[in-house]
Amino acid sequence: MIETAAIVLHCFDYRETSRIVRLATREVGVVSAIARGARRPKSRFGQGLDLFTSGSAQLVMHPSRDLHTLASFDASRARPLLAGSLRRFGAAAAIGELCLRFGTEATAGVHDALEGGFDRLETADDASVAARALAAGWRIVAELGFAPSLEECALCHRTLGDDEEVRFAHRAGGAVCATCRTLVPGARALPAAARLTLRHWLAGEEAAIPDRGTARAHQRLLREFLEEHLGDGRAFRAFVAWEKLDA
Numbered sequence: 001m002i003e004t005a006a007i008v009l010h011c012f013d014y015r016e017t018s019r020i021v022r023l024a025t026r027e028v029g030v031v032s033a034i035a036r037g038a039r040r041p042k043s044r045f046g047q048g049l050d051l052f053t054s055g056s057a058q059l060v061m062h063p064s065r066d067l068h069t070l071a072s073f074d075a076s077r078a079r080p081l082l083a084g085s086l087r088r089f090g091a092a093a094a095i096g097e098l099c100l101r102f103g104t105e106a107t108a109g110v111h112d113a114l115e116g117g118f119d120r121l122e123t124a125d126d127a128s129v130a131a132r133a134l135a136a137g138w139r140i141v142a143e144l145g146f147a148p149s150l151e152e153c154a155l156c157h158r159t160l161g162d163d164e165e166v167r168f169a170h171r172a173g174g175a176v177c178a179t180c181r182t183l184v185p186g187a188r189a190l191p192a193a194a195r196l197t198l199r200h201w202l203a204g205e206e207a208a209i210p211d212r213g214t215a216r217a218h219q220r221l222l223r224e225f226l227e228e229h230l231g232d233g234r235a236f237r238a239f240v241a242w243e244k245l246d247a
């Protein structure tokens with residue numbers, strides 16, 4: 001049995017009385033676990049297994065199986081506001097999906113970035129929700145250890161000027177300079193302001209987005225980066241749904 005801080009990222013009913021949850025945990029990354037009896041009226045899980053809730057999980061780990069047993073879950077913070085607006089919910093689901101897909105490498109830093117990101121999303125208004133979600137997403141990418149190169153060209157490693165207009169080449173792993181861009185056809189233009197915003201987000205800082213068009217470009221950039229990095233061909237469905245909310 002292990003005890004770990006955890007956040008509910010997915011939950012669904014299982015048979016008559018149980019639920020199956022996917023948890024982002026601080027100690028063992030993303031795990032699936034069955035909460036037996038969770039749907040009984042006087043369940044010891046109470047209302048704790050709601051989506052995006054943080055708490056302390058006691059897990060019985062089964063080394064040879066993918067489905068572990070959730071012995072208890074003490075909720076410390078429910079996040080009803082995330083479900084209270086379609087935009088906040090869509091954004092939180094997209095960030096949750098990022099963790100679910102990359103979560104086996106989870107660390108304390110990833111967990112803190114997710115927790116802090118959800119906290120900031122809860123209080124976001126419609127104008128700030130995209131920027132806060134993107135900040136959380138890139139911070140998690142940084143904590144996972146595959147932040148893109150933005151201060152130097154990913155190919156020739158020349159230091160890029162702050163005002164330099166560059167391209168973002170997913171396959172190359174970040175920004176590429178004017179000389180190298182011919183080597184990566186199809187790379188998207190990355191304006192200097194957008195590159196600076198990305199650097200703030202990767203460093204765990206907030207940065208506003210000026211308009212919806214810029215927000216959409218940032219959403220697409222992050223999704224394509226994740227798809228390229230994971231490379232398993234599976235779509236990021238929650239992420240795509242989030243992009244469509246504001247399209």
Ligand SMILES: [Zn+2]
Pocket residue numbers: 153154155156157158176177178179180
């Ligand atoms: Zn270069």
